[in-house]
Amino acid sequence: MSAPTSAIAQQDPSLSPTLPLAGKRVVVVGGKTGIGLGVAKAAHAAGATLIVASRRIESAEARPALAHFTQVVLDMRDESSVRAAFETIGTLDHLVVTASPDLGSWGSFMDADMQGVRSYMEGKFLGSWASARHAAPRLRAGGSITFLTGGLAVRPKPGFAAATSAFGAVEALSGSLALELAATRVNTIRPGFIDTEMWSFLPTEHRDGLRQRVAEAFPV
Numbered sequence: 001m002s003a004p005t006s007a008i009a010q011q012d013p014s015l016s017p018t019l020p021l022a023g024k025r026v027v028v029v030g031g032k033t034g035i036g037l038g039v040a041k042a043a044h045a046a047g048a049t050l051i052v053a054s055r056r057i058e059s060a061e062a063r064p065a066l067a068h069f070t071q072v073v074l075d076m077r078d079e080s081s082v083r084a085a086f087e088t089i090g091t092l093d094h095l096v097v098t099a100s101p102d103l104g105s106w107g108s109f110m111d112a113d114m115q116g117v118r119s120y121m122e123g124k125f126l127g128s129w130a131s132a133r134h135a136a137p138r139l140r141a142g143g144s145i146t147f148l149t150g151g152l153a154v155r156p157k158p159g160f161a162a163a164t165s166a167f168g169a170v171e172a173l174s175g176s177l178a179l180e181l182a183a184t185r186v187n188t189i190r191p192g193f194i195d196t197e198m199w200s201f202l203p204t205e206h207r208d209g210l211r212q213r214v215a216e217a218f219p220v
């Protein structure tokens, strides 16, 4: 005997026809952790079918939060991997790209290792480009593309020239695509501090100090 529809929908909102994203396929590149995981959970709770893509497949036993999502392997630094991932994914309604190579700490502009800088730009900027490029032909009418950058794009800090430059490039790309891919909506979100594993490159005491400073400075 099968379970009543409402009971199934309670377990899996994507089976509920009345939710705002019911029937929509949402792809989150970077959706297994941090901000991307938050977006994936919210979209799933709103009724969407979720596909999360990044370099690894994780077992649902180890990561129950991923149990309702389809996982696809995709490396932002490798266009052929991005193309293959979107061939596998097929048609979609909304693309959100939160993935980013490790922010790293390459020191000052003069000390930065060019290989690390190139790898960051390839992942963040060209990876966002390739994701949009291979998703766009598969987006259904009414679809959208959303990129993520960060406050560095407009408030640079010493030691983060690569991230600042990549964020600026992604925001410029977003403006171009809003025109070129219209009527697909293309936007960039520029978040402030969110306490995710992105900050794990900092030594514990620095990370704690950062949390403290943010908590004191933010009104909420």
Ligand SMILES: NC(=O)c1ccc[n+]([C@@H]2O[C@H](COP(=O)([O-])OP(=O)(O)OC[C@H]3O[C@@H](n4cnc5c(N)ncnc54)[C@H](OP(=O)(O)O)[C@@H]3O)[C@@H](O)[C@H]2O)c1
Residues within 6 Å of the ligand: 029, 030, 031, 032, 033, 034, 035, 036, 053, 054, 055, 056, 074, 075, 076, 077, 098, 099, 100, 101, 102, 123, 148, 149, 150, 151, 190, 191, 192, 193, 194, 195, 196, 197, 198, 199
């Ligand atoms: N957290 C903040 O405070 C903050 C502030 C400002 C801006 N941002 C922006 O928000 C974005 C997301 O941040 P977050 O905090 O959610 O970061 P996060 O938790 O570190 O997530 C990064 C994700 O990117 C994926 N990834 C890394 N390298 C990849 C690659 N080469 N190909 C495909 N996927 C890759 C990782 O998954 P795998 O390891 O499985 O590949 C991971 O899921 C960042 O791009 C940053 O621009 C964050």
